[in-house]
Amino acid sequence: MTRSETLFARAQETIPGGVNSPVRAFKAVGGTPRFISKADGPYIWDADGNRYIDYIQSWGPMVLGHNNDAIRNAVCEAAQNGLSFGAPTEAEVIMAETVKSLVPSMEMVRMVNSGTEATMSAIRLARGYTCKNKILKFEGCYHGHADALLVKAGSGALTLGVPSSPGVPDDYAKHTLTVEFNNIESVKAAFAEHGEDIACIIVEPVAGNMNCIPPVEGFLEGLRTLCDEYGAVLIFDEVMTGFRVAQGGAQQKYGVMPDLTCLGKVIGGGMPVGAFGGKKAILTHIAPTGPVYQAGTLSGNPVAMAAGLAALEQLKDPTLYDSIFENTQVLAEGIRDLAHRSGIDMSINVAGSMFGLFFTDVNRVTNYQQAINCNTEQFNRFYHGMLAQGVYLAPASYEAGFVSKAHTAEIVKDTLAAAEKVFSTM
Numbered sequence: 271m272t273r274s275e276t277l278f279a280r281a282q283e284t285i286p287g288g289v290n291s292p293v294r295a296f297k298a299v300g301g302t303p304r305f306i307s308k309a310d311g312p313y314i315w316d317a318d319g320n321r322y323i324d325y326i327q328s329w330g331p332m333v334l335g336h337n338n339d340a341i342r343n344a345v346c347e348a349a350q351n352g353l354s355f356g357a358p359t360e361a362e363v364i365m366a367e368t369v370k371s372l373v374p375s376m377e378m379v380r381m382v383n384s385g386t387e388a389t390m391s392a393i394r395l396a397r398g399y400t401c402k403n404k405i406l407k408f409e410g411c412y413h414g415h416a417d418a419l420l421v422k423a424g425s426g427a428l429t430l431g432v433p434s435s436p437g438v439p440d441d442y443a444k445h446t447l448t449v450e451f452n453n454i455e456s457v458k459a460a461f462a463e464h465g466e467d468i469a470c471i472i473v474e475p476v477a478g479n480m481n482c483i484p485p486v487e488g489f490l491e492g493l494r495t496l497c498d499e500y501g502a503v504l505i506f507d508e509v510m511t512g513f514r515v516a517q518g519g520a521q522q523k524y525g526v527m528p529d530l531t532c533l534g535k536v537i538g539g540g541m542p543v544g545a546f547g548g549k550k551a552i553l554t555h556i557a558p559t560g561p562v563y564q565a566g567t568l569s570g571n572p573v574a575m576a577a578g579l580a581a582l583e584q585l586k587d588p589t590l591y592d593s594i595f596e597n598t599q600v601l602a603e604g605i606r607d608l609a610h611r612s613g614i615d616m617s618i619n620v621a622g623s624m625f626g627l628f629f630t631d632v633n634r635v636t637n638y639q640q641a642i643n644c645n646t647e648q649f650n651r652f653y654h655g656m657l658a659q660g661v662y663l664a665p666a667s668y669e670a671g672f673v674s675k676a677h678t679a680e681i682v683k684d685t686l687a688a689a690e691k692v693f694s695t696m
């Protein structure tokens with residue numbers, strides 16, 4: 271037995287499924303999850319000492335690569351002064367000012383501890399601000415595990431939502447409308463029927479939880495127009511795309527400004543951090559300035575702020591992204607071309623440093639149905655082949671891949687060499 275196998279067996283005795291977040295369990299691809307002992311730059315090592323090129327990057331946060339010197343040093347330094355005060359600190363002020371300076375639509379910022387908290391709080395704020403009940407989300411978009419967001423579309427196009435998890439009462443789900451991503455007509459229809467009671471639209475401006483699906487032209491613009499028309503709040507969930515698809519996130523890349531933005535992942539430099547913010551006129555409705563309640567014992571934690579600030583400080587250099595984006599493009603195109611050379615259907619999507627590989631003959635994947643119709647059996651074979659070659663991809667075909675600054679052209683070349691070997695066996 272490998273050490274990962276031993277640990278996985280032991281973990282399952284005391285941790286449900288052996289993991290603290292479901293996708294880590296390798297359920298989609300089968301096999302034993304690798305228990306990780308350390309990470310550095312583009313690499314992670316498992317408990318058996320195997321090294322992998324890592325394209326999960328802790329599911330997005332590590333845009334500078336693992337074990338970044340400045341982040342590690344900032345954390346060690348901050349920890350010398352105590353771990354948590356439950357009182358305001360200068361670091362939180364600098365964090366809010368930094369976020370405001372980098373993300374175009376954010377005038378005020380409130381820190382939280384995860385992406386889930388950010389979206390949950392932003393939705394409460396949107397509802398409190400508009401005095402409306404319904405929220406509109408998109409099929410295949412994930413916004414964390416708050417009750418109102420664990421909802422799938424009902425059977426008809428415009429039926430009210432149904433819970434996608436036991437434990438979510440129908441009464442919560444009925445206020446969540448779910449329509450098709452990249453289909454502005456479906457959004458218009460939902461507004462035509464329920465517009466008077468829709469508090470907000472929440473959207474991943476680049477969907478990263480059904481593989482990687484960028485917005486089609488006019489989609490985000492259309493959402494902005496509808497929200498303006500009906501007095502609904504437009505929320506961009508940039509937990510994944512923030513500081514990743516562009517320095518200022520998807521809103522900067524696509525030039526569409528939301529009213530509220532949710533952040534997570536990169537903003538914490540690897541520590542448990544999230545944030546939401548946006549227009550001052552809306553943010554002042556949050557307690558203590560306004561009536562909408564939101565709070566957190568560890569929110570704005572000094573060690574977490576030190577990590578996040580050390581990350582953002584480096585990301586202030588916009589040219590830093592050039593090579594990351596170029597390497598992402600070369601990687602994704604390279605894998606696709608190798609697949610084609612082996613007679614395997616594949617199409618790719620790239621948005622900044624996010625990429626998606628689709629085992630499909632659809633030329634350009636733009637929605638959830640196309641994404642879930644991909645060949646998962648082929649993906650699983652590719653996945654395990656790459657793992658055996660020392661490349662660590664997300665263990666499910668519905669996840670985006672991430673490239674960091676540490677993934678140099680050389681690392682991309684090594685990855686393509688591995689992919690070539692794997693395709694030759696498929």
Ligand code: PMP
Nearest residue numbers: 384385386412413414507509510
């Ligand atoms: N929103 C998006 C777009 C996400 O990708 C995620 C997590 N993958 C979340 C929200 C939830 O963040 P967290 O896991 O930190 O709660």
